[in-house]
Amino acid sequence: MASRTPPFLTNTYDLVDDESTDRIVSWNQTGDAIVVWDTAEFSRDVLPKYFKHNNFSSFVRQLNTYLTECFTPFFKDVI
């Protein structure tokens, strides 16, 4: 029996996959990385919908916890 996928990973998948916020955060062209287009909006508007905080650094901390070579996010702050 595979153990349950951690909530952080399913939440992160969901928030990236949500097309209504692709302007703020989306997959890259090849679909193997996350692009955060606007970290300010991302932190303020998107994070609290999925997590109990609105801190970009807390999100990145969790990302680093679960990171493997299969999962390569990057950030492109357009400000």
Added chain:
Amino acid sequence: MASRTPPFLTNTYDLVDDESTDRIVSWNQTGDAIVVWDTAEFSRDVLPKYFKHNNFSSFVRQLNTYLTECFTPFFKDVI
């Protein structure tokens, strides 16, 4: 140097001490115990102002973590 008081304890002190919510949660007459008069209102309205959740059981879990004989809360659900 004393180490810093954990946020849970200062938050809990503050929420009990706030007189505007004494109808929901207050000190007892001798000031050495917490009385939660309405757990439903307490969970829904008071907890999220001080913590990142609205679950009574999570509050009690933390209370048990920090409990000593000097700190004796009790709950009086008036429903």
Added chain:
DNA sequence: GGGAATATTCCC
């Protein structure tokens, strides 16, 4: 980035 402290959840 990540170790460690604290918070929140989950489950016995």
Added chain:
DNA sequence: GGGAATATTCCC
């Protein structure tokens, strides 16, 4: 109630 897993914060 509390151990353990996960999340959030704090700090190096």
